[in-house]
Every structure is written in structure tokens, then in C-alpha cells.
Amino acid sequence: MRYMMIMQAPETMSVGEVDGPPPAEVFEAMNRYNTALVEAGVLLAAEGLGPSAEGFELTNDGESPTVTDGPFAEARELVAGFWILDVATRGEAEQWARRCPIGPGVRLEVRRIHDMNDLEGIAPPEVLDAEAALRSRVAERAAQYEQSGS
Template sequence: MRFMVMVKATAESEAGIMPSEELMAAMGRYNEELLEAGVLLAGEGLQPSSKGARVMFSGSQRSVRHGPFVETQELIAGFWIFQVESLEKCIEWVKRCPNPMPSDSEIEIRQIFEVEDFGDEFSPELREQEARIRTRINSDD
């Protein structure tokens, strides 16, 4: 099972305050532990929302709103993709994480859909297309 593990933004991360050397070192050790255990598939920090944008969809219309976005508690400051046997295993790994922020913080965990989750609606043609896309993504490494 794959999970997206999202570090929620804080006032500090939205202000662009960089983590301390001590926190970066602790996170580096944690990431190495995840990698050695075969859990870590990807992970990145994100720039503050002031450097981002949102595209809103309404039928065929598109509109763009540039950051910053005010709902800090709903924003994401970084993420990992973990591959583990269960939600419980993912929670165990996340509980071992150093606090990713100087102040109180929160990490959200969401399971990623797998091809099998879509059932019969995911036709053989769509499965073949998905396989081609994944092959190309993985070959660009």
C-alpha cells in the first residue's frame, strides 16, 4: 500500500522560515532510516503558498488565483510517499518522525489509489495506458 504523508503548513513555513541545521540533520537521519527500510518512495518540502497558485475549474472555464493562501492549517508544507503494509504501519513510521516544524505541527496520512481500487470502470485499455505512463515516468529517472 502506498500512502501520501503530508506535513501541514504552519505560520513559520508560510513565512518562509527555514528549518534549523539541527532539524535538517534529524530529518536527514529519518529519511535515511525510511530509505533503508524500503519505505520511502519520494519526499520533498514545498515552498510557501505565496510562491504558488490555484487553478479553479467550473465546467469549461478556468481561473487562476495566486498565493498566498490564508487557510494555513489546510496547506501542505511537504510530503513523503511511503510504501508499507497498512495504515497502522504508516502511522508507526510517522510517529518516529522528528517534529517537522519549530512549533506544534500536524502530519496527515492518506492512502493512494491503486489500479485495482477502480474496479471494472478501469477498462483494459485504460489499464494499458496507465502502465505506459508509469513505465515512462520510471524510465525518466
């Protein structure tokens, strides 16, 4: 089963924002945690995200999409980063989440990622076939990306 751990933190806690970068100990603790995930063979992906000032939101009011540049003043917490884990059970996902070195004011939301077989019997077979073909193309693109190093 795949799970996504979504780190939510106040905007003021973004790396390099307001008070400068976090102390070296924060980076070291996160590196130890990520290393443990890799050594356990459960980490599929993990990334930190830039501050909302560098991003945008797209909303749809029913007529046409609207793009709003960041920062997003109305948000108290923003997604600061994520991990995608491949574990055997929900309990194992919870164990890894409990080990994550998040600090005060940070929230970690953990959600299961649906697999293709979760859609069997719900989505039409032709949609499932098309989705499987798309996922294959995405996997090929990811492999190319990894080989090119960019």
C-alpha cells in the same frame, strides 16, 4: 501498499519565512528520520515545498479555469512537504508516521495511494491499459531525470 504522508503547517512556518530558517536541530532530526526511512527500504519519495507566495491555485467555476497567484490568505495550513512510503500494512505506515519529527502546530495526514489493481473491475479495460502505458512512460522519464541529475 503505498502511503503518502502529507505535512501540513501554518504558512508562517515555511522554511526561511517570517522568523528565518528553523534551528539546525530541526534539520538534523528530519535527516535522521529520512535516513531511517531509506535504510528500512520504505521511502519512495520525499520533498519539501516552497511557500504559497511562490505558487498559484487553479480553480474551475464550470466555465473556464482561473489562476490565482499566492500567497493564499484564506488558508490556515498549507502542505509543507510530503513523503511516499512503500510498506506492507497500514499499521507500518502508522508506525513511521508516529516517528516523524513534526513540531507543535504541524499536522501529518496519511493517505493510502491506490494501485492500478484497485481500479480493476471499476475502470474499463482499455482505460487500464492506457494508464499502464502512461505509467511506464513516466517511469522511463523518472529514470532519465535521475541519470541526468536535474
